[in-house]
Amino acid sequence: MLGVIFGVFFVVLLLFGFSMVAAYGAAFIIPSLMTGGSLYQMSDIVGWLTSAAGKTTYVAIALFVVSGNIMSQGQLTEKIFNVFRYFLGRFRSCIPLVAVLTAIFYGMISGSGMAVVAAVGAMVLPILIEYGYDRLFFACMIAAAGSLGQLIPPSSAILQYCAMAGTDEGQMFKVGAVIGLTCAVALIIITLLHCRKDQGDQTKIRESYEALRAEGIGKVIGHGIWGILSPVIILGGIFSGLLTVVEAAAVSVVYACIVSLFIYKSLDLKGLWLAIVGSVKNVASVAMMLAFAVAFSKLMDVFNGGEIIGTAITSVLSSPQAFIFVSIIVMSIGMMFMNPIAIIVPIVAPIAASFGIDPMVYGAGMSGIVAIGSLTPPFGVSLYIMAPIAKVEPFKIAKSILPLWGIMTLIIAIYMFFPQLSTWAYM
Numbered sequence: 001m002l003g004v005i006f007g008v009f010f011v012v013l014l015l016f017g018f019s020m021v022a023a024y025g026a027a028f029i030i031p032s033l034m035t036g037g038s039l040y041q042m043s044d045i046v047g048w049l050t051s052a053a054g055k056t057t058y059v060a061i062a063l064f065v066v067s068g069n070i071m072s073q074g075q076l077t078e079k080i081f082n083v084f085r086y087f088l089g090r091f092r093s094c095i096p097l098v099a100v101l102t103a104i105f106y107g108m109i110s111g112s113g114m115a116v117v118a119a120v121g122a123m124v125l126p127i128l129i130e131y132g133y134d135r136l137f138f139a140c141m142i143a144a145a146g147s148l149g150q151l152i153p154p155s156s157a158i159l160q161y162c163a164m165a166g167t168d169e170g171q172m173f174k175v176g177a178v179i180g181l182t183c184a185v186a187l188i189i190i191t192l193l194h195c196r197k198d199q200g201d202q203t204k205i206r207e208s209y210e211a212l213r214a215e216g217i218g219k220v221i222g223h224g225i226w227g228i229l230s231p232v233i234i235l236g237g238i239f240s241g242l243l244t245v246v247e248a249a250a251v252s253v254v255y256a257c258i259v260s261l262f263i264y265k266s267l268d269l270k271g272l273w274l275a276i277v278g279s280v281k282n283v284a285s286v287a288m289m290l291a292f293a294v295a296f297s298k299l300m301d302v303f304n305g306g307e308i309i310g311t312a313i314t315s316v317l318s319s320p321q322a323f324i325f326v327s328i329i330v331m332s333i334g335m336m337f338m339n340p341i342a343i344i345v346p347i348v349a350p351i352a353a354s355f356g357i358d359p360m361v362y363g364a365g366m367s368g369i370v371a372i373g374s375l376t377p378p379f380g381v382s383l384y385i386m387a388p389i390a391k392v393e394p395f396k397i398a399k400s401i402l403p404l405w406g407i408m409t410l411i412i413a414i415y416m417f418f419p420q421l422s423t424w425a426y427m
Contacts, residue, residue: 060169063249064154066279067256071109073275074260074267076227078123080105082212083224089209092202093195095131096138099124100145100191104184107149108231116146117374117382121389131208132201137194139390140401143375143382144408145187150371152180153235154249157367160341165349167359169245170238174425175364177235179415183368183408190404226259320355324362324416327352331366332409335373336380341366358419360426365416368408375405 013023028045084098084105091097103120121142128138150157153173162169212220234252237243243251260267267275317323327348334340345366352362374382377398387394415422 060154060159060246060249062279063246063253064156064159066276067249067252068109069275069279070253070256070260070267070272071227071230073271074256074264076106076109076230076259076264079224079264080227081124082220083228085209086212086217086220089212092199093192094209095128095200095205096133096141096191096195097188099128099138100141100184100188103142103145104148104152104187105228105231107146108152108154108235109227116149117143117385118389120146121386125386125389128200131204134194134198135390136392136396136400137198139386139392139397140404141187141191141194143386143397144372144401144404145184147372147374147382147408148180148183148187150374151176151364151368152184153177153238154245154252155180155367155371157341157370158364159245161345161363161367161370164342164345165359165363167349167363171426172360172363172367173235173238173245175360175415175422176367178422178425179364179368179412180371182415183372183411186407186411187404190407223264226263230255230259320352320357321417323351323355324357324365324413327362327366328369328409328413328416331369332373332376335370336376341370358423361416361419361422364422365412368412372405372408372412375401 010027383394
């Protein structure tokens, strides 16, 4: 009964416009007050939150957010774009292909889909429009490619999932890389097919390419190599075992500072401070939400909620495949309105384990649904970031982006239903 009270208060507060953190906090406190602390006390809530806050995964999330913001402010996007364009400029579909590759590559640096959509979209979409390419299609494509920043390591969605489920970040990163890069290849193929009809202004494109070539390979690579090296250092350190995820995150911050301050000189100390302050604001809300999510799993133990929900689900869903299918549907629907990962993961992760589902593949797949969930209406964040950049209504982008979202959802589902396609990555 108390679990029902918690759930009702939580949902009602969300419907009244409370933030996820505020709704969580109030939903924890109100049942305790109503029962006079007989089942759990305020001190128990504090204990759950502080135990959750000690997770090293939270440190990695915070550091990757900081490094991503510094790199974004440090103009690494433009340097990466020019390197790709220098080598691919002879292709007829060069500019669209480079735009998508830049979004994907920048996602590997920042680990944040929103940062990629904002940084890459603001830079490359005006270029695509200037060269005569379809505004709406490429607004959708850049948003879709940018969303993979939350799935291709260092993935913020995977880090959040691991913090709540207690799974290994390094191994799940490898599975996430396989799934994310498959989605990336699909987007590149779609872009090339689209450009068979939408060829842009080839005269302008050739003139611009020749101007870039005139700068010389040494200058272009000299400017861009530091941006290209960032994911090589971060992911190479993690996948080789030389660095833990937290150590790699710390290295990424130091690297971003050195490149932005001393090599590109695109940031001064004031700009660096503002980037860090902006990161702290982002991290604070995410950290509190994750802390409450971990505390929620403790509360589930008090209610015996995990056992009750697990028994109910397994009695209805008799196979792992049915459970995976329902998980995808529920998470996809939830992402239309908010990011429900903090609510769903503490419930579904133990059930997935009881079905014998590979935890790395299941976790990476659910993180992928969260990543591309930023594209779904009515509240998909990436839609509202891209709309003013493209000067297109969010609803129009949402309508046109659904096929891309559907293709990526299908790819994620295939990997979840056939885990052997990706488990080789960490075995």
